């Protein structure tokens with residue numbers, strides 16, 4: 001083990017989603033806003049995408065709240081398709097960093 005003398009240690013350990021607004025709206029939450037594969041929340045008139053959304057993922061083998069730009073972009077397309085009445089799911093298997 002190596003010991004380092006430093007003035008400050010900054011540790012990035014992820015973040016917790018702020019679900020207060022979703023809870024106040026009566027939406028189901030569980031580590032984010034629970035959505036289906038078409039970005040619909042427990043209120044089908046309300047959609048959620050991006051970092052705040054906990055969505056099904058066949059790749060992850062369950063649900064996942066993915067903090068990544070491609071996830072936000074791809075699920076925006078899913079939400080747009082849902083709004084247009086042409087629900088289409090997506091399989092997001094990658095992200096860049």
Ligand SMILES: Cc1cc2nc3c(=O)[nH]c(=O)nc-3n(C[C@H](O)[C@H](O)[C@H](O)COP(=O)(O)OP(=O)(O)OC[C@H]3O[C@@H](n4cnc5c(N)ncnc54)[C@H](O)[C@@H]3O)c2cc1C
Nearest residue numbers: 021049050051052066067068069070071072073095096097
């Ligand atoms: C330091 C850092 C590095 C990252 N690097 C990468 C990377 O290399 N690759 C990658 O894929 N992803 C990366 N990410 C993650 C990526 O930025 C996010 O996953 C992505 O931006 C999520 O998009 P979003 O639209 O869900 O949320 P955001 O981009 O966070 O957008 C949410 C917006 O909502 C606004 N907002 C919040 N509350 C309210 C409110 N009550 N009323 C009105 N507006 C509100 C916020 O101001 C913000 O503009 C990084 C994130 C951080 C912080």
